[in-house]
Amino acid sequence: MHSQRFHSFVDRLSTHSYLTEEERQALLALPTSRESIASQATIVAPEEVGQSCYVVVKGLLARISHTREGSRQILSFYVAGDMPHLQSLMHPRAIFGLFALCESEIVRIPHTALREVIKAYPRVSDALSRELGRESNIAFEWIVNLGRRTAIERIAHLFCEMAVKTGTAQERDTRFTFPITQTMLADAAGLSAVHVNRSLQALRKEKVLRFEQGYVEIPNWQALVDVAGFDGSYLESERSLHFANSG
Amino acid sequence: MHSQRFHSFVDRLSTHSYLTEEERQALLALPTSRESIASQATIVAPEEVGQSCYVVVKGLLARISHTREGSRQILSFYVAGDMPHLQSLMHPRAIFGLFALCESEIVRIPHTALREVIKAYPRVSDALSRELGRESNIAFEWIVNLGRRTAIERIAHLFCEMAVKTGTAQERDTRFTFPITQTMLADAAGLSAVHVNRSLQALRKEKVLRFEQGYVEIPNWQALVDVAGFDGSYLESERSLHFANSG
């Protein structure tokens, strides 16, 4: 069933954009292929010219960049419901690579088909633009994170973001899987693996955050938010405002 | 004359997107108002709901964020020809503020008028999306910069980017105005002002870069590129590929 593959993604778009039933059906009817991706596999290499966008069904993907010296920097995470590589629709040649951090499942959507839907339903185009805008805001917030926060704050902030993105954030006992190693976390936080290890220990000691074997436990959400200086407004969209403009 | 105000911006779009003469005229005919902005003025405050996009005609704008502790982080620079706040078209409520780093001139384009043009000319919409994609790629590269480069590399990289963005980069004696203080440069590079000062001295000593009173001199472009580990491909668009898809 296509609908199973796609509900997560149509739901995602619906969080910030109004879609008619017809538009939803058009999206759900897109010709797609489901693919299983091995852990540590490259889905899109830098410089590669792509013909498709993707939807994450299961697992965790990341956009990645490498410096000349060979050190790695993760630029963004993609969880179930996210649409990585959406920008390839307008800019087929990839600048940064797309990578699977664990065994994942994705749905591939050919550009040609998506372009047809966009042409027929301009509101779908708007919804995709908002999705890109959200990704852009997240990138900006990462700049703040890397530029102006300490190691512990950075890590705490990253976990706050992931809790909100996975929709698991709640006042008490937030739990979710985040299947990455400390080394990968270091590549996301712009830190060394050793220092990430020590920072995680400090957070554990303070009973603010546990991260073990790809599983996160946040006993007290507010405490983590306070450590991180987290304000999640950059992850949300003002749905009502868009409705006024596009509905 | 509208054309004078807008040529920079239509030219910018043309660097990555094909526009027919009719589409160019439609853009040039947009109703706009030109505004002078004082140095250090806030153009768009966070949380503000905007009704317009902008084009930078002269000067230098920046997107800015503040952390809880009050430290500042610059998220992006906008030079003449850039369109800051383009994302407000789809997401009117601003997440991050827009700020004038020096006395500047901008052109304001009402969303309503721009939406009309987009509706009539889908290719214009594509061009604007590419412009947003470029901004997004720059943000990703900044994440790499802040996460994985040393102070000197970061600063060198920033200057490389600005030289390319202003179109002044050349093999010998690149010169351009970059009207910011060392403190602002620190806010962009995620460093302290003191350390920026020392890093600039080091770059000056090595005869790689001079930055004095808002004026930049790069005697040897390749030398700066080598220090920075700069690869400017994230600033370019593969025009030919887009033509194949949209033209």
Added chain:
DNA sequence: CGCCTTCTTGAATTCTGTCAACCCCTGTGG
């Protein structure tokens, strides 16, 4: 002239990275 901002400098401190070693667990092949 005095005031303000920017730039500069030195010294001490804090933060983070590097290096090297070890532990634990898992999977593999003999």
Added chain:
DNA sequence: CCACAGGGGTTGACAGAATTCAAGAAGGCG
């Protein structure tokens, strides 16, 4: 069944990078 290799996590000692604090110099501007 065991030996082994490999990856991930942990630890300690040390080195290096960047910040902070404090003060002074240089210039613009009322």
